[in-house]
Each structure stands twice: as C-alpha cells, then as structure tokens.
Amino acid sequence: MENGKLPDCIIKMPIIPTFDPIEELNMYTSLGSLHTFARGSKIVSPGIPFSNVIFLISGQLDVSMVSRNGEEKYLLEVFKNGIAVALNQNDDHEFQITAVKDCTVCFFPLDMMLAILSQNTRLLKNFILNLIQKTQYFMYQSRDLYQSRPSARVFSFLYNLCLTKGNRVNDYYELAVENVSQKTIAKITGTHPVTVCKLFTYLSKEGIIKKNRKVIKVYDLNKLCNLIANEELTY
DNA sequence: GCATTAAGGATAT
DNA sequence: ATATCCTTAATGC
Numbered sequence: 001m002e003n004g005k006l007p008d009c010i011i012k013m014p015i016i017p018t019f020d021p022i023e024e025l026n027m028y029t030s031l032g033s034l035h036t037f038a039r040g041s042k043i044v045s046p047g048i049p050f051s052n053v054i055f056l057i058s059g060q061l062d063v064s065m066v067s068r069n070g071e072e073k074y075l076l077e078v079f080k081n082g083i084a085v086a087l088n089q090n091d092d093h094e095f096q097i098t099a100v101k102d103c104t105v106c107f108f109p110l111d112m113m114l115a116i117l118s119q120n121t122r123l124l125k126n127f128i129l130n131l132i133q134k135t136q137y138f139m140y141q142s143r144d145l146y147q148s149r150p151s152a153r154v155f156s157f158l159y160n161l162c163l164t165k166g167n168r169v170n171d172y173y174e175l176a177v178e179n180v181s182q183k184t185i186a187k188i189t190g191t192h193p194v195t196v197c198k199l200f201t202y203l204s205k206e207g208i209i210k211k212n213r214k215v216i217k218v219y220d221l222n223k224l225c226n227l228i229a230n231e232e233l234t235y
Numbered sequence: 236g237c238a239t240t241a242a243g244g245a246t247a248t
Numbered sequence: 249a250t251a252t253c254c255t256t257a258a259t260g261c
Contacts, residue, residue, distance in 0.1 A: 181253065183252085198255090201255080
C-alpha cells in the first residue's frame with residue numbers, strides 16, 4: 001500500500017448498480033460488430049438466444065429479468081464504456097436488455113472477447129474485476145432481499161448513498177438526487193415506489209431529512225442508521 | 236408492514 | 249402536449 005492509496009485491485013461496491021467502465025475496449029471495436037439501437041428497443045429479449053459480450057459505446061442500457069408471468073426484476077444499468085455479458089445460447093433464459101436511450105454498441109462473440117483479453121493483461125484484469133464487482137454486488141443484494149425488510153433496504157440505501165456521495169454542508173449531508181428518482185430507488189431496493197415515497201415523508205416528519213425533487217438533505221445520519229435495525233415502524 | 240390501485244398535481248420534454 | 253414523476257388515500261393481505 002504505497003502513497004497511502006489502496007491497491008488498484010480493490011473492488012469498490014457501487015450503491016447504484018452501475019459497474020466500472022472498461023475504456024480500453026474502445027481500442028478493439030473494429031474486431032466486433034457495431035450496432036445502433038433506438039431508445040426503447042430491446043437488444044436482448046427473454047426466450048431468444050443471444051450470445052455476445054455487449055460493449056456500450058454510447059447511450060444507456062437497462063438489464064432486467066422477465067419471468068413467464070411477465071413480472072420484471074430490475075438488475076442493473078450500463079453506461080458509456082460499460083459491458084453487459086449476455087451469454088444465453090438457449091431459449092430458456094429470462095434476461096432482457098433494453099436501450100433506454102439511443103445506443104451504439106459493439107458485440108463481441110465470446111471467442112473474440114477471449115482472444116482480445118489474452119493479448120492484453122491489463123484489459124483482462126479490468127474485465128475480471130468488473131465481473132467480480134457484479135457478482136459481489138448481487139451477493140449483497142440477495143442477502144438484503146433475504147434478511148432485510150423493504151423499509152430497512154430503503155433506509156440502508158439512503159444511508160450508504162449519503163456516506164459515499166453525500167456532501168457535508170454545515171450540519172447536514174446534501175445528496176443530489178436528480179438522476180436517482182424514487183422510482184429508481186424502488187427498483188434498486190426491490191420495493192414499491194409508493195413505499196419509497198411514504199418512507200421519505202416519514203423521515204421528513206421525523207426531522208431526519210429534508211427533501212425536494214433535486215436534493216435530499218440528511219440532518220440526522222445516526223437516527224437514520226438506527227432505523228435500519230428497527231423492528232417497529234409506523235408511517 | 237407493505238403492495239396495489241387509483242387519481243390528482245407537479246415538472247420535464 | 250405528453251410523458252414521467254411524486255404524493256396521498258383507500259383497500260387488502
């Protein structure tokens with residue numbers, strides 16, 4: 001640990017499920033196939049075989065699962081230079097990848113991806129770290145869904161967001177939540193948007209936060225932390 | 236305690 | 249002008 005910095009192989013766990021970009025893949029896009037997708041179109045659909053590593057050159061992707069009864073489980077978002085590994089050669093998968101903005105993507109078949117990675121050790125490392133980051137995130141996610149109540153997950157999300165992205169101003173933490181809507185928080189925490197709204201108004205009434213559409217100010221982080229473990233809750 | 240639905244209001248495009 | 253988001257209330261499990 002030189003210069004007081006952490007070694008560069010440490011996995012940083014995201015609060016919002018967006019994983020580290022791999023800029024270096026831009027050098028290899030000529031070895032894959034370029035495609036464009038209009039906003040709203042599906043790149044991967046449940047039940048339809050698809051086997052490529054998707055590299056996002058521009059735009060934004062939404063990855064989710066859709067079961068036969070039509071229920072949807074949000075998984076993660078992909079931003080510029082991010083990857084989505086979709087290796088589903090059979091028709092029995094439930095994955096869905098949607099372009100939520102106009103997108104330019106590059107498809108790499110697995111063998112091509114492996115050929116590229118075998119030539120570039122640093123890229124290989126970043127690729128592996130990206131996958132580990134995803135698996136670890138979803139390990140935490142499954143643990144939370146298993147042992148925490150929805151309210152605890154929402155409070156926990158807000159608490160962690162505050163610690164990682166909160167700006168200290170006077171006696172409160174300020175959170176820019178313009179791009180993190182309550183709907184998004186509901187999807188990430190596996191709760192209902194109405195529940196998130198109720199919990200936030202509860203926190204406001206308790207004087208723990210002050211909120212508007214763009215900013216959440218957290219005044220009592222300890223109280224918020226205590227609520228995560230709380231059994232009783234009336235809101 | 237939380238999901239669901241509905242309905243109205245605010246805000247962004 | 250239409251979509252998206254937030255809020256509140258009512259109801260049910």
